[in-house]
Amino acid sequence: MDFGFGTGEDVFRQEARDWLRAHPPGDDPRRWERELGQGGWIGIGWGVEGYGNRRAGLTQQVVWAEEYARAAAPARLGHIGENLLAPTLVAYGTKEQQDRFLPGIARGETLWCQGYSEPGAGSDLAALRTRAVRDGDGAYRVTGQKIWTSLALDADWCFVLARTEEGSRRHHGLSFLLVPMDQPGRIEVRPIRQMSGTSEFNEVFFDGALAQAHDVVGGEGNGWTVAMGLLALERGVSTLAQQIGFEQELRQVVRLAVDSGAVHDPVLKDRLVRQWAELRTMRWNALRTLGGGATPGPEAAGAPNVAKLLWGRWHQRLGELAMQVKGPAGAAGPGPWSESYELDELQRLFLFSRADTIYGGSDEIQRTVIAERILGLPKEPR
Structure with a gap:
């Protein structure tokens, strides 16, 4: 199978590189989102244009994702709106919803977060208990708690999976609601401090938060179908960009192994080579599966689930390998003279990667x- 790119992609790659060189990100992540929007780089993979975004084919999307990662550009505040919500609105939303929300995402002006997981409903999402009840004006009042909500402190809106049918169970009676975050006294966001010292994730508490009836995507009671469609879109092209980041981390580990002489240990050297070979295999697998043409929905989940299994454990092994290369210094901070305990990049890699398989x-x-949806194996008895 040919995994190369053609002349058209080479021209597009040079355009992306030139633009990234001419537009340094700076220190303001919101300003950076707006600059990306002005350049037309947000929403290139939506399959529709006219919202201020340029339109790119699959291979061009891969090229942009790779060049963005190679340029060491910052993590995107707008990732959730661009890559999760927007394609979901294209697939399931009304034309009015698309015209209302897509322009702000494409301009880099409106930021989103995802309200799925709850303290008692993480991987078992169908066990969620957040409720949305109609009030006298036909709108919904949302009450409940979400957890592990990335970028909630920065978000302007949250798409929330909530139970709208009284007495419903599991995946029945759920709806996919778009909820504005600027509701003081009705929405509270609490950062979760991780053992790596950072706070990317948050708890979000809804206490009668308002959601308009016309901001239900896919119709009331169809939330599970919309939510599963969104999850099928969750990895896609971004997997390849993620692998560029993994490659940069691996190079850092290899460089440390060479500089410290640890590379002369034959067992450690073998592990480094295996990490490199497995990363190349993951890239080829991602390129192969991206061209499958699968449509959103549970039946399209096979390739993303395989990819998640591959990269989650691979990244954990990389963190473990980094600590092996560092040796005893991997367990130490900068020294007793320091006023604060600061982790270096490889220590943060090791600690954060503990969660990759969760x-x-x-x-x-x-x-x-x-096993159940792709291979058709019998389900476990409940």
């Missing part, structure tokens, strides 16, 4: 999806 759907859930 977030985004645990490995056990990924295997269950593959």
Whole structure:
């Protein structure tokens, strides 16, 4: 199978590189989102244009994602709106919803977060208990708690999966609601401090938060179908960009191994080579599956679930390998003279990667999806 790119992609790659060189990100992530929007780089993979975005084919989307990662450009505040909500609105939303929300995402002006997981409903999303009840004006009042909500402190809106049918159970009676975050006294966001010292994730508490009836995507009671369609879109092209980041981390580990002389240990050297070979295999697998033409929905989940299983454990092994290369220094901070305990990049890699096999759907859930939905194996008795 040919995994190369053609002349058209080479021209597009140069355009992307030139633009990224001419537009340094700076320190303001919101300003950076707006600059990306002005350049037309947000929403290139939506399959529709006219919202201020340029339109790119699949291979061009891959090229942009790779060049963005190679330029060491910052993590995107607008990722959730661009890559999760917007394609979902294209697939399931009304024309009015698309015209209302897509322009703000494409301009880099409106930021989103995802309200799925709850304290008692993480990988088992169908166990969620957040409720949305109609009030006298026909709108919804949302009450409940979400957790592990990325970028909630920065978000202007949250798409929330909530139970709208009284007495419903599991995946029945759920709706996909668009909820504005600027509701003081009705929405509270609390950062979750991780052992790596950062706080990317948050708890979000809804206490009668308002959601308009016309902001239900896919119709009332169809939330599970919309939510599963969104999850099928969750990895896609971004997987390849993620792998560029992995490659940069691996190079850092290899460089440290060479500089410290640890590379002369034959066992460690073998592990480094294996990490490199497995990363190349993951890239080829991602390129192969991206061209499959699958449509959103549970039946399209096989390739993303396999990819998640592959990269989650690979990244954990990389963190473990980094600590092996660092040796005893991996367990130490900068020294007793320092006023604060600061982790270096490889220490943060190791600690954060502990969660790789849990977030985004645990490995056990990924295997269950593959077994039951893709291979057709019998379900476990409940």
